[in-house]
Amino acid sequence: MTSPIAVKSADQPRHDPSRPLLAIDEPPPYAVFNPDGSSPILLLCEHASNRIPRALGDMGLPHHERQRHIAWDIGALALARHLSLSLDAPLFFTNYSRLIVDCNRPLSAPSFIPEVSETTEIPANRDLSDTERAQRIDTLFRPYAEVVARRLDLLEAEGKRPFVVGVHSFTPVYFGRQRPWHAGILYGNAIEFAQSLIRGLSDERELTIGDNEPYSIHPDEDYTVPVHADARKLPGVLLEVRHDLIDTATGVAAWGERLTHHLKSTIGAAAW
Template identity: 35%
Template sequence: MTAPPTNPAFHIHGIDRASRWLITCDHATNHVPDWINGGDLGLPPEDMGRHIAYDPGALGVARALADLMGAPMISSDFSRLVIDPNRGEADPTLLMKLYDGTIIPANRHADRTEKARRLERLHRPYHAALETLAARREDTVICAIHSFTPQLRGRPPRPWQVGILSDPRDRRLAEPLIAALHAQHIPTGDNEPYKGHLAGDSIDRHALQSGRLNTLIELRQDLIVTEEQQKGWAARLAPLLTQALDSLQNP
């Protein structure tokens, strides 16, 4: 396999690993490149530390899971507020100017030229590298790691510890994985707290459109705050993912 070129838009962990699994982390960081408003979107640190900027805890879980499964892992190195790597290029939420009631000052006047610049320097290199990794084997299985907030403002607490998202077009891996999680008495949502996938998102682009087995795992972020918690959840998930894949006929 030709390795993806080094690029500040992404990091690859374990690039030479031979496993058919590929672990991805689209919303790994709240980093803002210095060529965007001097590396500052104009938000206070407390907002940049919120879920609006990245998926807290997800990167640690993804890296630990990749280590346990002997798999490569790719993660983005830019905040979803800069440009969202889990959105298609035509998605209206690709570059947000208002997110969860918070105005993004450095995005307020972002025009087509600025959007194109961020696509070219960040979004496209990340997806090119992800596809190169996915194409290293004909039987690649993609596992995307995300996190979700325990409670939305004005809403009741979310009861799930884990959410498994899937598209109706391909639930081959999702269904046995959900069953395995339930068997371990882990409160698990089926397309909760979000529904399936969006057209052009990472799973659609790199798995559904090419028929690759896939799953997207959402972990409640208050359960993966520390490195110990992140490694603990990776250790719980690794055998269940293996079990779910092994349960398939002609996987």
Template identity: 40%
Template sequence: MPLLDAQGILRADEPDVVEVFNPKGRSEFVLVCDHASNRIPIGLKQLGLTSAELQGHIAWDLGAAQVARKLAVHLDATLVLSGYSRLVIDCNRPLVSPQSITPVSDGVVVQGNVGLTEAERAQRRDLFFEPYHQVIRQILDARSSQTTQLLSIHSFSPALAQEGADTLRPWHVGMSFKEKPTLADHLYQALHKNEQLCVGYHEPYAIDEEFDYTLIEHALKRQLEHAMVEIRQDQLMTESQTSQWAERLFEALQ
């Protein structure tokens, strides 16, 4: 049996913690997908969750990676994807956030995240969080002499599990930004022309320093045009649906 790494979490034969898709992409867009995977390292024993729970939205952004890959092909853009579940450590949360390694997600207790020591939290940071963001830094550093726009692809659940509350979300898609509105405004205006779509502006989420990391760290600090795109997950259940959304976003970016 392959040995675990020195920190006792990852086996040598497990997938990489970060994937770069189309690394020689020529587009001015760079894409990121923070919640691309629901994979849990073997050494973390599914974090105490069932396989069904790991298929749900608490573990990843369903359909986001498929849309991001297809959009990267349409644009000829470089795409960076996280290799493991947001429940291991959330690559789009500041390390000081209570949601960085959350013990409860949408009402589900994540037993493998309960009562972690600072050393255990640091292990996950060093193995999963830092490598992902270091790859993004390296890609952006290499493009410092050319125009770059950073686009983050996410998906969101149609409703949240809050007993007695109406948490249905009407938006088919939403976009948000922090201080640099040009790209998000362009997307909003283009998608809003489709009368069949309910398009959110800073919905279902606004970018916030307390709960968001990727675009603040990599776009705002570099003063790059950027946008976070959120697509409702019930529209990303099939191959044709993810293809449709990739084409829709590609057309909106023109």
């Protein structure tokens, strides 16, 4: 009798990709919050969760690694939900960790299924077979990418031009270096939209706001802005907030109100 678990190395049991990646009692790959929201903003949150499908066990990672920023954007989903309610905007978010597939990366990016994240090796991502990789894409990446694309197709078919806004958080210290920003606005082609947000936030004197910092958008490294916004000629940005500022309910409420104010004043009376 063969074991359902293929053993890749002495200490790393591997999921058998002939079996489903998600069990029937596990959450679907993505969820939608406030789906009928009336705002011209479409909110997206790709790094919302650090959940790992049971089939992948702990991915070979100790508990503390699965809790830190390499697995998810701490506070981002709470902030995105706040914005969804305060702006009355639909929100699409993923239910699984970016360590399995990163839904904000193109399939060709090495970080799409990272073998190393920051300085942490991800044992369950080492030497993936084509079948294992395809299963992750089909189970987790494609359903999310497609539901967002379908929503945008529908809005555009109605003659609407939504603002695509991704909600993210970043770690205060990366590769041992302290980052100076409280938040950043990342963008590709949507220069006017992004600069208006940066100006508004920077008017708050106590804030240091990154302009395409702490990351910049590149089609080889990003998915949401290049594909869902720039390729459709829709205005699209990512909001990045330092995660220690939104890891409490008080912080989420404060940044939620701040970003609501600046998004509303930037978009102004933009009507459908």
